[in-house]
Amino acid sequence: MSPDTLSPDEATRVRRGADAATRPDVLRELAADPSVTVRAALALNPHAPPAANEALARDRDERVRVLLARKLAGLLPSLAGEAQARLQQQTLATLTALVADEALRVRAAVAEAVKDMPRAPRELILTLAQDPAVMVSEPVIRFSPLLGTQDLLSLLAAMPSPAILRAVAERANIEDPVSDVIATTTDNEAIRALLCNRSAHIRETMLDSLIARAVQHVEWHEPLVNRPVLPPRAARALAEIVATHLLEALAARTDLDPVLGDELRMKLAVRMTVPSEPAVRPERSTEHALVEARALDSAGRLTEAVVLEAARQGETRMATALLAVAAGVPIAVVDRAAALRSAKGLVSLAWKAGFSMRVAGALQTLLARLAPGAVLPPGPGGSFPLAVEEMRWQLDFLGRMGR
Numbered sequence: 001m002s003p004d005t006l007s008p009d010e011a012t013r014v015r016r017g018a019d020a021a022t023r024p025d026v027l028r029e030l031a032a033d034p035s036v037t038v039r040a041a042l043a044l045n046p047h048a049p050p051a052a053n054e055a056l057a058r059d060r061d062e063r064v065r066v067l068l069a070r071k072l073a074g075l076l077p078s079l080a081g082e083a084q085a086r087l088q089q090q091t092l093a094t095l096t097a098l099v100a101d102e103a104l105r106v107r108a109a110v111a112e113a114v115k116d117m118p119r120a121p122r123e124l125i126l127t128l129a130q131d132p133a134v135m136v137s138e139p140v141i142r143f144s145p146l147l148g149t150q151d152l153l154s155l156l157a158a159m160p161s162p163a164i165l166r167a168v169a170e171r172a173n174i175e176d177p178v179s180d181v182i183a184t185t186t187d188n189e190a191i192r193a194l195l196c197n198r199s200a201h202i203r204e205t206m207l208d209s210l211i212a213r214a215v216q217h218v219e220w221h222e223p224l225v226n227r228p229v230l231p232p233r234a235a236r237a238l239a240e241i242v243a244t245h246l247l248e249a250l251a252a253r254t255d256l257d258p259v260l261g262d263e264l265r266m267k268l269a270v271r272m273t274v275p276s277e278p279a280v281r282p283e284r285s286t287e288h289a290l291v292e293a294r295a296l297d298s299a300g301r302l303t304e305a306v307v308l309e310a311a312r313q314g315e316t317r318m319a320t321a322l323l324a325v326a327a328g329v330p331i332a333v334v335d336r337a338a339a340l341r342s343a344k345g346l347v348s349l350a351w352k353a354g355f356s357m358r359v360a361g362a363l364q365t366l367l368a369r370l371a372p373g374a375v376l377p378p379g380p381g382g383s384f385p386l387a388v389e390e391m392r393w394q395l396d397f398l399g400r401m402g403r
Helices: 008-018 024-030 036-044 050-056 062-079 082-099 104-114 122-129 134-143 149-157 162-169 176-183 188-196 204-216 218-225 232-239 244-251 258-273 286-298 304-312 316-327 331-339 343-353 357-367 388-400
Strands: none
Touching: 008 024, 008 036, 024 036, 024 050, 036 050, 036 062, 050 062, 050 082, 062 082, 062 104, 082 104, 082 122, 104 122, 104 134, 122 134, 122 149, 134 162, 149 162, 149 176, 162 176, 162 188, 176 188, 176 204, 188 218, 188 357, 204 218, 204 232, 204 304, 218 232, 218 244, 218 304, 218 357, 232 244, 232 258, 244 258, 286 316, 304 316, 304 357, 316 331, 316 343, 316 357, 331 343, 331 357, 331 388, 343 357, 343 388
16 A cells, blocks of 8 residues: 555554654554554564564564564664663564564565674574575575585585575585585586586595596586686596687686696697597588488487587587477577577577577587677576576577578
8 A cells, every 4th residue: 555545544653653763662552553554664663662573573464574574684783782682682583483484475585684694693594594495595505604514514415406406506615525515416507506616615536526527518618617726637637528619718727837738738729720629520411410310309319418419529510400300490590599699599499499408508608609608507406597488589589580
């Protein structure tokens, strides 16, 4: 209800509920006011007495409880010191009740307000971090400075959802034991998030293990090449598997030993002058690639693994044909997205083909030759980062361009 439609008496009560000078006993009475607008004004009043806040925490209207949760969480940093001890205790008790609220929006409001507070109550943070709703737990897990290594290991031991695993992987300055757990999972998106996290500590032996597995995971190559610390053994191993543009970035690193740098630049020079690299099959013609892609599709064998293998081998025409056949579009549509270097276009085609963002990332690098910073990354939990409506528009645009 807007202020313009309030009756004069209701408008007066709203002003009293919002006024810091209103007597505490009046504010307590307003907590039971029949008008939700009055109670909402009181919920926003930082000077409302604890008894009024406690009553509002049981308010029948979820919106009032959300406003109260945000206010109380925001008041926590100002309630330090002995003089405020009792008020802090009362505020925390009310907040604890709100954290147990059945309404997701109420719990999420508390989580959003305290997620990065260095002086938030630790028990409150732990409760929020263990909330079954990702909307509540994810921001706290990702940002709270109060969660230590043991807390994170306990969360990981509970077999969390992919979104929570990724939230841990994206935390600043996670330690080796946490990185070890993430790196040994089968969640490829969480591992990529870990590798992209430049502040994450990763043991050298674990980095070696990830590079060995990266032969099958093209989407890990770019973050591996750009790790802030890259031991010589890791750099040499990467040089054997990454695409030419990433080998170029690897050879350009200034933190490598000069001898190793020369070695990588020599390898790059050889690759640039040799038409076809060892262990890579000759590039198929478009016609041949389409015939093979259609045969795989008819046999039910046109899978993500086939597309990723083509990307790993650098087989541009084969990957293009596989994407076109799987998406049910002319090969010219895929070529158009590649020529435009359209990250959104290729992501939309991968979506239409029924592939995951793992494939979409590899195809952006292979077909559009996008630099690492231009690649469209996956959304939370490896989801597509574009709305369905936008992906449909991208597909329609690519199709209309050829008419």
